[in-house]
Amino acid sequence: MTGSAARPLPGVWRQIREDLDTVVARDPSCSGRREALLHAGWHGLALHRIAHRQYVRGHRLRAALLTRAARVASGMEIHAGARIGRRAFIDHGFGVVIGETAVVGDDVTLYHAVTLGSRGWVRDGRGGERRHPVIGDRVMIGTGASVLGPVTIGDGQRIAAHALVLRDRPAQGTVRGPKQSAGRERSALHG
Known part of the structure; x- marks a missing residue:
């Protein structure tokens, strides 16, 4: 993994601004920085950046209070100890949990x-x-997916919505979600 786990992150405020620019660049419904300021995923990530800084400095109570504020503001629960790299994008964010x-x-x-x-x-x-x-660089994890345990997900991996990942995955692959056939869905609707 070539990401932030291997090198120090820039100053927290510069990183929060970079996260805001990431929302503008990657969210098609966002027309600019002013609108990005209302993005719930950015709120949770920005508060996490500040909480993480407090956590690594040993201010655990402050970090926990900021984590609680982030949970209320964004619906996400990101532990202050979690390390999140640059230009992360959490779309919508509600229900995201990071240990x-x-x-x-x-x-x-x-x-x-x-x-x-x-x-x-x-x-x-x-x-x-x-x-x-440990999640590599340029990984996309779909809605409702769970990656559990001390597994490593390689760079560029794509994890489909609602997938459950319990083993290491190599770089540049795809993890499929639960299989559903159109026929079963149709019969459930009409049956």
């Missing part, structure tokens, strides 16, 4: 109701306490 030891690379897109969570108190096999995923 404490998660690492998210640069230029990642998350849609609403995505979970980057744990499967309980498991060890990563390398002597650490990592319980959450």
Whole structure:
């Protein structure tokens, strides 16, 4: 992974401005910075950036209060310990959950109701306490998808809506969501 996990991030305010520019660039419904200021995904991410800075400085209560404010403002719960790379884009954001030891690379897109969570108190096999995923650069994770446990998702991976990922995935692939046939949907509607 070549993202933020390997190098320090720019100043928090500069990064928040960069996140705002990312909303303008990547959300087709957003016509400019003023409108982007109302984007819930940006609110949650901006508050997370500030909370994370407090968390790494050892101000855990301040970080927890900012995380709570972000949850109320955006409907997302991002633990202050999670590391999120540059130019992340969280579209809509409501219901997004990102755990404490998660690492998210640069230029990642998350849609609403995505979970980057744990499967309980498991060890990563390398002597650490990592319980959450590491997401590579330029990864797209669709609505309602869950990536659980100390797995690694390679750069450029695409994870479909409602997919459940419990194993490492290589770079440049696609994880499909649950299979639904049009015939089953039709019979459920008319049956």
